[in-house]
Amino acid sequence: MKATTGKRPFALTRNRLLTIIALAAFAVLAIIANSFFDAFMLRVFNMCAIYIVLALSLNLLNGFTGLFSLGHAGFMAVGAYVCALLTMTPELKEMNYFLVPIVPWLRNITIPFLPAILIAGLASAFVGFLIGAPVLRLRDDYLAIATLGFGEIIRVLITNAQPITNGAQGLKGLPRYATTFSVGVAAGIVTLFMVLLMRSSYGRAMKAVRDDELAAEAMGINVFRVKVTSFTVSSFLAGVGGALLGHMITTIDPKMFTFMLTFNILLIVVLGGIGSISGSVISAIVVTILMEALRFLDEPMNLIFFKTEGLPGLRMVVFSILLMVMVIYRQRGLMGNKEFSWDMLQGLFVKKGRKEGDHV
Amino acid sequence: MSENTSDLMLSTAHLTMKFGGLTAVSDLNLEIRKNEIVGLIGPNGAGKTTAFNVITGMYYPTEGKVLFKGRNITGLKPHSITALGIARTFQNIRLFKEMSVLENVLVACHMSINTGIFGATLHLPGYRSRESEARRFSMELLEKVGLVHLAYEKGTSLPYGQQRRLEIVRALATKPKILLLDEPAAGMNPQESRELMDFIRKIRDEFDLTIFLIEHHMQVVMGVCEHMYVLDYGVTIAHGDPASIQKNPKVIEAYLGVD
Numbered sequence: 001m002k003a004t005t006g007k008r009p010f011a012l013t014r015n016r017l018l019t020i021i022a023l024a025a026f027a028v029l030a031i032i033a034n035s036f037f038d039a040f041m042l043r044v045f046n047m048c049a050i051y052i053v054l055a056l057s058l059n060l061l062n063g064f065t066g067l068f069s070l071g072h073a074g075f076m077a078v079g080a081y082v083c084a085l086l087t088m089t090p091e092l093k094e095m096n097y098f099l100v101p102i103v104p105w106l107r108n109i110t111i112p113f114l115p116a117i118l119i120a121g122l123a124s125a126f127v128g129f130l131i132g133a134p135v136l137r138l139r140d141d142y143l144a145i146a147t148l149g150f151g152e153i154i155r156v157l158i159t160n161a162q163p164i165t166n167g168a169q170g171l172k173g174l175p176r177y178a179t180t181f182s183v184g185v186a187a188g189i190v191t192l193f194m195v196l197l198m199r200s201s202y203g204r205a206m207k208a209v210r211d212d213e214l215a216a217e218a219m220g221i222n223v224f225r226v227k228v229t230s231f232t233v234s235s236f237l238a239g240v241g242g243a244l245l246g247h248m249i250t251t252i253d254p255k256m257f258t259f260m261l262t263f264n265i266l267l268i269v270v271l272g273g274i275g276s277i278s279g280s281v282i283s284a285i286v287v288t289i290l291m292e293a294l295r296f297l298d299e300p301m302n303l304i305f306f307k308t309e310g311l312p313g314l315r316m317v318v319f320s321i322l323l324m325v326m327v328i329y330r331q332r333g334l335m336g337n338k339e340f341s342w343d344m345l346q347g348l349f350v351k352k353g354r355k356e357g358d359h360v
Numbered sequence: 361m362s363e364n365t366s367d368l369m370l371s372t373a374h375l376t377m378k379f380g381g382l383t384a385v386s387d388l389n390l391e392i393r394k395n396e397i398v399g400l401i402g403p404n405g406a407g408k409t410t411a412f413n414v415i416t417g418m419y420y421p422t423e424g425k426v427l428f429k430g431r432n433i434t435g436l437k438p439h440s441i442t443a444l445g446i447a448r449t450f451q452n453i454r455l456f457k458e459m460s461v462l463e464n465v466l467v468a469c470h471m472s473i474n475t476g477i478f479g480a481t482l483h484l485p486g487y488r489s490r491e492s493e494a495r496r497f498s499m500e501l502l503e504k505v506g507l508v509h510l511a512y513e514k515g516t517s518l519p520y521g522q523q524r525r526l527e528i529v530r531a532l533a534t535k536p537k538i539l540l541l542d543e544p545a546a547g548m549n550p551q552e553s554r555e556l557m558d559f560i561r562k563i564r565d566e567f568d569l570t571i572f573l574i575e576h577h578m579q580v581v582m583g584v585c586e587h588m589y590v591l592d593y594g595v596t597i598a599h600g601d602p603a604s605i606q607k608n609p610k611v612i613e614a615y616l617g618v619d
Binding site: 201207 | 443448458463468471473475477481483487491494530534
């Protein structure tokens with residue numbers, strides 16, 4: 001980094017200082033949140049962090065490698081189930097599997113959260129690799145349809161593999177390992193990982209594949225390998241995100257991982273900007289908070305002229321409208337494919353200031 | 361012809377490419393020697409670009425073989441062919457649209473950086489040194505072709521002529537032994553075309569290259585090519601030095617038509 005941007009050390013020190021201050025402020029906020037927020041607000045905070053992980057993993061595919069994939073919920077399900085089965089105690093499993101007993105080789109496994117979540121990610125990555133190898137020969141809409149299908153297949157398999165997954169009953173009483181600290185750290189690591197990846201030669205290769213596959217291939221890039229790698233890494237992150245989600249909600253069942261979940265993440269990615277890390281992060285936070293803040297819309301309301309009966313789903317209408325407005329006025333999302341920088345922020349204010357001056 | 365087969369860079373033997381009932385290229389036999397500038401000319405739809413696509417592995421030929429330095433490269437993937445030392449440009453410019461000029465060139469260095477995803481992401485020492493080497497090399501290339509002052513501009517924002525140049529630089533960054541240029545002078549006026557041909561000659565000498573180029577207008581390449589092949593409806597109707605091509609009645613017929 002020093003070698004590439006070392007031309008203006010003075011401006012950089014200011015920007016770095018601002019970055020450090022922002023990170024410190026965020027850390028302080030997290031600590032304050034942890035000790036002063038009530039359970040509900042903490043939960044929203046945790047959801048934000050988990051959605052950051054998930055949005056980034058989908059953005060890696062859709063935004064940076066140009067692969068339109070809709071099977072994300074499936075990989076999250078794999079991660080969530082693997083992690084849950086690895087962390088649950090034998091007694092807990094006994095309680096859950098009352099219809100069909102659990103397979104013996106899974107009954108007595110209980111390992112700590114950190115290795116469990118890594119194994120969950122790896123399992124999900126492995127499934128991603130298996131699916132990616134054949135599916136990534138397709139492009140565009142066909143790829144979207146195929147991944148959507150595989151996502152559903154995973155869900156149906158989980159529903160029917162009762163001795164392993166407890167089928168439609170799901171798993172309840174997962175240990176609440178996804179604390180504010182652990183999800184915050186996970187979101188931080190994943191964000192850092194994405195930033196570093198996109199700054200590297202491999203990230204450039206991914207963007208080249210997105211921009212022009214033929215030209216990328218002619219430049220000596222093994223396009224297929226880059227695609228499979230991207231798909232596998234994205235599945236890994238989705239698996240980690242799913243595991244975190246499971247251990248935060250403490251209950252998982254196959255119905256959680258339908259296409260709607262993929263859609264929610266896609267919404268975040270599109271609103272934030274396809275191909276922007278900071279866009280995904282900002283959008284994940286905004287959308288998650290709005291999802292909760294707008295919850296009152298689903299409940300009965302007393303507007304002066306008429307009363308509503310409580311319209312479940314009205315909340316989603318707001319998001320649909322938001323999405324439409326975005327598509328009409330800002331097709332590339334909040335950040336487009338740019339990244340947040342202090343210079344950009346400064347530019348925003350300077351430009352505004354000048355405009356005001358012009359009016360006078 | 362048999363005087364020295366060892367300096368044969370690229371050759372094809374009975375190369376034929378059919379799309380259903382259409383024969384785009386039939387029985388093409390090329391022989392391109394080291395440091396030559398060879399032209400492939402012909403009217404629109406003669407199969408020139410198809411020939412390029414077969415040579416660079418984008419299509420698998422219906423019949424025949426492609427040999428690079430005597431090695432059979434038929435059916436290799438495009439990226440492996442690039443790795444062997446055959447680089448190409450495209451007729452319709454295909455720059456990476458979201459990238460700066462420098463990044464466009466750096467993408468072509470990905471192969472030589474030769475890194476796994478983790479080495480690259482974690483910026484391990486081995487990767488770092490190769491990355492900075494690639495940056496130095498790219499800047500040097502841009503310097504040589506006079507694009508260095510535009511290194512941080514978006515590639516697609518450059519004027520047309522410079523985009524063409526950038527595409528050539530990008531191909532050069534893969535460290536090729538032979539460079540295939542698909543209509544490099546398309547859309548240029550005679551003055552620009554002449555400059556481009558000088559440029560091509562210059563890079564040939566500077567990078568010790570062999571150049572194989574497609575051109576639609578015969579006049580443009582007359583001065584620069586030492587050897588030419590003329591295609592019409594996929595068939596090689598003539599080959600030889602520019603002077604003899606110009607006089608060849610078949611070539612004149614193909615270009616001007618005959619009643």
